Amino acid sequence: MSDMSQSAALDRRERVRNGLSRRHRGEAIFRGIGIAAIAIALALVGTLFWQVLSKGLPAFTQATLHLDVTFDEDVITAGPAPLRSDYASAAQYEAAFLDWRRALAGINWAALIEQAVRAEMPELDAEASDIRRLVDNNAGLTLRQMYQDDPALLNQTLNVALLGSADTDNWLKGTIDRSLPDARQQLSAVTRAIADRFAADGVISMDFAWHIFTNTDSRTAPASAGLAGAFVGSLYMMLVVVVLAVPIGVASAIYLEEFAPKNRFTDLIEVNINNLAAVPSIVFGLLGAAVFINYFRLPISAPIVGGLVLTLMTLPTIIIATRSSLRQVSPSLRQAALGLGASRTQMVFHHVLPLTLPGILTATIIGVAQALGETAPLLLIGMNAFVANIPGTPLDQSSALPVQIYLWQGNENRNFFEARTSAAILVLLGLMITLNAIAIFLRTRLERNK
């Protein structure tokens, strides 16, 4: 009897041992698959970043000419700026000042640049147009603004940094094939020669392109095109999203989770909220166009409409995340509050909500980051229009960062805008990484305080 039970025990142990190697193998395989999956994901992310960084980083420096410009009175024929003391009334002065500005606008500022270039290269034999293509179309405007701000510059010589044209930038960075025949080059042989000579002499240097952050989009002067308009437009939209989506989302989540009776109606609402989170974003764009623009007559291409549409998209994210963090608060805490005679509202606001704050905050920032990168619905409410202003209010026409990326991506000057597009992507990614970092920082901070 005892022999039998002993042999049975041995047999059992044998069986366990036989199974062991199979189990260990299974575990090793699964671990291998997991590591492979992570490696693939990392490789993809790495490729993405490598692509964007290698293309986008060069765009943050741009060919800039440092020329000794003389504000020649033979060219600047507008006369001296009117003085306030010469006029009897403020209105008269205003009128004279406007006349003067108009005269300034009519001056051939490019001629000053031409003079400066020729002074730098006395042996130069070039047409005026060859020199003009060297610098950005806005370079003349830069000089005009300088003179208007300080008329005392007349006949003075100043070293001025002027942005090179997009074509000059391409040529010097090599983003255009240098071996192409003249007929297929953007710049004439003379202009290319000047550019090469200036680059060698240090007259043209690759300076950090601050204007990417301070200028708006530009079609006539692509080299000076910047993200400021789109950035501010996005900022206004996010403002609208935060102001609307957070209170509405958190309030509905609290009501549904803590106060609403559980019946078929609230079940229906719950299902619909979950469905809303899965609705393709372009549908929200259509809805925005139909409701906010056609029905409520809100302005087209305005951040307020974009913000409203993105609010609709962000709401389900915030509601679902807030509800799940409300559900995580332990029932014993709720009982403690109720048992002391706290009302339901007191229980929620004094005890439950403070504990769910990190969750709500994370949900909000993730929702806002999502909304920040959304493009499709914005195209349908006209935010893909070319806007060369920084919007002053959310009601002004504006672009948005992801839409700006889309617009630049489609620009016909591919050689120049390919890098520009990647640079805009970098700015957007930077903004999102910052938002996520803030979310993580605040969450760990709040959770530590618990």
Added chain:
Amino acid sequence: MSATETQASPVHQTVRTPDPNAHPARLKADAVSVFYGEKQALFDVSIDLPEKSVSAFIGPSGCGKSTFLRCINRMNDTIEGARVAGKITLDDHNLYDQSLDVVELRARIGMVFQKPNPFPKSIFENVAYGPKIHGLARSKADLEEIVITSLQKAGLFEEVKDRLHQPGTGLSGGQQQRLCIARAIAVGPEVILMDEPCSALDPIATAIIEELIDELRSNYTIIIVTHSMQQAARVSQKTAFFHLGKLIEEGPTEEIFTNPREKRTQDYITGRIG
């Protein structure tokens, strides 16, 4: 009484002699039944609970003793689908009357739960919360006094007086449970319900709480649900035995433990059912 003294006291004590001065009952239950949806969890429970003494509810798991306890401060209201029939009266006022405000009721009938559940706030805030929401303190000094008195009554003050502003969740389990008792006392209730207050505590912490309950009974009506028959014997003057949702037998604790009338009570206290 200081903590060291109470810790030194033996964990097991002999059955307490019943309180010689029988106290009148202000809290009375009359034919209370509880339904969770279709399922009936409690059948026609009628019992008088004497004031300023400890009544213990004993019985095996799922016998309805906790359900009945939760009827007394209407915590069952918070459970979806729970329905209570019958009458519970405090000073002849029906607690289930439409006109009664449940918030006010819970200020008069406090509760201590099975697992210590202090708020994730400071010790001071934990105790001060009840008086604050009910507007019991007229000034800051007033509130401070309430907090200190309550902590003293709960036998916790000496241990925490130097760290009143540290989180209550940082205390040991037994201290947390005494903090919860102090929190309940701070509102100035007439009745304190305790739902297995020692089941998550070690024997020493249990002994301290039992001593505390014995002290508190001079001022409060205490009703305690317990799994431990020894505990019921040690702390209570009246015991009620529940089985399968019915109140089988109730009476002075000594009688229930030495001379039960019902066979089921006898079987339970001798360990034959449970």
